[in-house]
Amino acid sequence: GESVGLHLPTLSVQEGDNSIINCAYSNSASDYFIWYKQESGKGPQFIIDIRSNMDKRQGQRVTVLLNKTVKHLSLQIAATQPGDSAVYFCAENIGNQFYFGTGTSLTVIP
Amino acid sequence: DADVTQTPRNRITKTGKRIMLECSQTKGHDRMYWYRQDPGLGLRLIYYSFDVKDINKGEISDGYSVSRQAQAKFSLSLESAIPNQTALYFCATSDWGTKGIQYFGAGTRLSVL
Numbered sequence: 001g002e003s004v005g006l007h008l009p010t011l012s013v014q015e016g017d018n019s020i021i022n023c024a025y026s027n028s029a030s031d032y033f034i035w036y037k038q039e040s041g042k043g044p045q046f047i048i049d050i051r052s053n054m055d056k057r058q059g060q061r062v063t064v065l066l067n068k069t070v071k072h073l074s075l076q077i078a079a080t081q082p083g084d085s086a087v088y089f090c091a092e093n094i095g096n097q098f099y100f101g102t103g104t105s106l107t108v109i110p
Numbered sequence: 111d112a113d114v115t116q117t118p119r120n121r122i123t124k125t126g127k128r129i130m131l132e133c134s135q136t137k138g139h140d141r142m143y144w145y146r147q148d149p150g151l152g153l154r155l156i157y158y159s160f161d162v163k164d165i166n167k168g169e170i171s172d173g174y175s176v177s178r179q180a181q182a183k184f185s186l187s188l189e190s191a192i193p194n195q196t197a198l199y200f201c202a203t204s205d206w207g208t209k210g211i212q213y214f215g216a217g218t219r220l221s222v223l
Contacts, residue, residue: 034210043114043200043214044153089152093210096160097168100145100153 012107019077021104023090026071032093035064035075038103039086047075047088082108113137116201116215123191124223131186131218133201139213140206142184144168144176147198147217156199159184160206191222 013019025033031052036044048059050066050073057064063076077084087103114135123129133142144156145168155168157176165176173195175187188195198219202212 032210034212041216043202043216044212045214046211049210091153091210096158096166097155098210098212099155099169102150102152 009102010105010107012109013080014109015080015082017080019075019080019084019106021075021077021088021106023073023075023101024071025073025090025092027092027094028068028071030092030094033064033066033073034091034093034098035062036089036091036100037084037086038089044089077106080106080108082110084108114201114203114213114215116199116218118218119216120219122221122223125192127191129188129191129220131199131201131220133184133186133215135182135201135203135213137203137205137213138181139203140181141204142178143202143204143212144174144184144186145200145202146170146195147200153200156186188220188222191220193222196220196222 034049035047037047038044048062048064050057050064055066061078066073085108087105089100089103091098091100117132141160143158145153147153154170156170156174157168158166159178162178177185198217200217201215204212
């Protein structure tokens with residue numbers, strides 16, 4: 001299967017600080033990437049996506065950066081809030097399938 | 111997401127039993143997916159369907175089968191459940207126009223004893 005990994009399984013940040021969650025992928029054929037957020041007891045929820053012809057995309061308080069040279073993408077959350085506490089997954093698209101990373105658990109400290 | 115409904119939410123069964131997990135959606139999407147989630151392994155695709163007549167195997171289809179009864183319904187069956195199928199199962203939908211953005215149900219927690 002495809003390898004989509006995350007550098008850290010857990011991340012703790014102080015409320016108000018910025019969070020950066022990293023993801024490495026292995027297949028250079030991947031042309032589309034998505035970040036999902038999964039809160040406890042719920043299914044994953046779409047946050048932001050980026051296509052391989054872009055290197056940056058911004059949403060509300062979130063930014064995704066894509067570095068195709070080193071096959072790395074990151075999710076930046078500005079002014080992290082308690083409601084941001086969740087597990088974050090990156091997913092890469094190859095053909096008709098998506099391959100998900102193992103997730104990073106973000107804990108926001110009040 | 112209430113637009114994607116999975117039943118049951120929790121199920122305990124015994125080894126060798128047949129079990130069906132059901133998924134229905136009101137989003138009008140043509141694409142539907144079944145994933146399993148295990149601790150430390152993330153989400154893995156079991157089967158997917160792009161329309162009622164289309165069924166495709168994912169990464170880990172062995173031991174599972176699916177049925178797309180209608181555009182809005184996609185069920186997952188374990189013909190003879192085994193303990194290593196204990197996991198959290200998610201159904202998801204997407205629309206061909208938005209390609210990858212998938213909308214997930216709340217999940218079914220399955221335990222096989």
